[in-house]
Ligand SMILES: Nc1ncnc2c1ncn2[C@@H]1O[C@H](COP(=O)(O)OP(=O)(O)OP(=O)(O)O)[C@@H](O)[C@H]1O
């Protein structure tokens with residue numbers, strides 16, 4: 001068989017990849033992932049907004065890269081092995097996140113204190129004119145902005161210039177542009193405080209501390225579950241199986257119900273706990289992949305967001321080895337709820353939503369816990385009811401509403417329904433008591 005290699009057009013492909021769904025905070029978070037993966041403990045994000053000379057720079061003190069590693073890092077689709085606790089997955093983030101925001105990405109890196117700083121650059125104007133997958137190799141002294149932070153340290157610097165997607169205003173140094181940059185910086189700080197809160201608060205399984213500084217301001221972690229509030233209800237952890245295979249890692253689910261406005265310690269604490277997208281849109285699931293927050297709120301079509309359930313937030317933890325089940329997207333902002341988890345998560349959410357409604361009305365006594373077995377039984381009743389109604393409608397359609405055979409069948413089906421519900425309920429109850437877990441109980 002003959003084969004012909006057909007290479008993509010660099011100009012067209014890179015141009016298209018710019019629009020796969022990044023915004024500034026999401027793009028920076030992708031760079032932060034890389035720095036954390038490289039063992040960095042201090043990340044500095046500096047921004048300079050000066051019209052068309054504006055730039056954004058992220059410097060870390062991680063392990064840095066050798067010449068070979070740097071070239072691989074700059075390849076679209078870097079080749080490397082990923083462990084189950086890795087934050088990376090696609091081999092794209094550095095390039096695609098960066099070029100979604102700027103036209104020139106420079107990476108400078110240094111892996112030993114004695115070694116030289118290596119540089120490589122993707123410049124869209126160069127790609128535009130050559131249509132080749134060609135990395136520019138600037139000299140260190142021509143790129144002081146990128147090399148300066150590496151004086152006396154190992155690490156990596158990612159510099160964005162020609163910020164065409166960020167500096168869009170005609171008067172790029174005007175007052176409107178400045179206000180917009182201030183807003184962007186705030187948004188960025190909030191996003192990083194949320195996505196990396198476990199790392200910033202030293203709660204991640206990696207032991208090292210992490211400090212992120214944006215223009216000399218240190219980012220403080222934002223805890224979506226307001227665990228420092230005395231009236232926050234931490235409901236018990238559940239460990240759910242993704243399928244019948246016992247070697248597949250389990251998923252840990254921890255529901256919380258936050259206090260109502262009146263129960264919060266201070267109005268400021270209540271306002272901060274609302275989160276970047278505010279109470280209604282921050283309710284729901286918080287998916288963490290290896291301690292890094294992927295999705296912050298939303299019910300993934302298992303429920304609808306409702307004012308009365310806005311105090312319900314549920315953390316769901318999975319590791320990279322469960323990636324295939326969660327279908328993580330490239331910009332790491334979305335997952336799909338795996339099929340094998342949908343029923344169980346729906347049950348847990350409705351149980352937690354009920355506690356959240358009580359908290360919203362200020363009637364929670366904080367000691368009842370959630371009867372998960374009862375919620376499960378209710379869910380079973382509802383599902384069986386829907387299936388039976390469908391079957392009865394089918395029989396009636398086929399045989400006509402007045403058919404004697406049809407009436408007999410309908411009675412038999414109703415009997416089946418009662419038996420089915422009874423059997424499933426007793427199986428659920430015996431399973432619950434065998435597990436010793438009859439409810440989503442309060443912790444502590
Ligand atoms: N700050 C950094 N320090 C050290 N190495 C880095 C740094 N940033 C990137 N790299 C290297 O470059 C590679 C490519 O990074 P990139 O973000 O493009 O892909 P990835 O992290 O492997 O996967 P993903 O697309 O999921 O982010 C990384 O795997 C890592 O080896």
Ligand SMILES: [Mg+2]
Pocket residue numbers: 030033034087088089092093094
């Ligand atoms: Mg990455």
